[in-house]
Amino acid sequence: MNSTEAAPDIDALREEIDQLDAELLRMVKRRIEISKIIGAARMAAGGTRIVHNREIDVINRYKELGPEGHNLAMILLKLGRGPLGR
Numbered sequence: 845m846n847s848t849e850a851a852p853d854i855d856a857l858r859e860e861i862d863q864l865d866a867e868l869l870r871m872v873k874r875r876i877e878i879s880k881i882i883g884a885a886r887m888a889a890g891g892t893r894i895v896h897n898r899e900i901d902v903i904n905r906y907k908e909l910g911p912e913g914h915n916l917a918m919i920l921l922k923l924g925r926g927p928l929g930r
């Protein structure tokens with residue numbers, strides 16, 4: 845930072861982070877809810893627990909975040925449908 849730049853307002857930025865985290869948490873909880881509803885309906889209709897092409901779509905969506913984006917997509921999927929191989 846050079847002498848002409850204003851120092852960032854850390855308190856305001858932290859407040860924004862806190863709000864974003866609250867929003868993200870709400871959205872993740874809703875995503876889990878929806879994923880479980882879809883999964884239960886599909887299995888009640890004799891379908892599979894996993895839909896590979898949908899999971900690939902979700903994983904691709906987070907690719908722009910790099911390897912951790914892949915991990916994040918896998919965590920979101922796992923929260924909704926449970927771990928694989930069970």
Ligand SMILES: O=C(O)C(=O)C[C@]1(C(=O)O)C=C[C@@H](O)C=C1
Pocket residue numbers: 879882883893894895896898899902920921924925
């Ligand atoms: O889209 C579905 O059919 C879902 O069950 C939702 C979802 C997801 O969480 O995105 C969960 C499990 C499936 O394997 C694929 C996608």
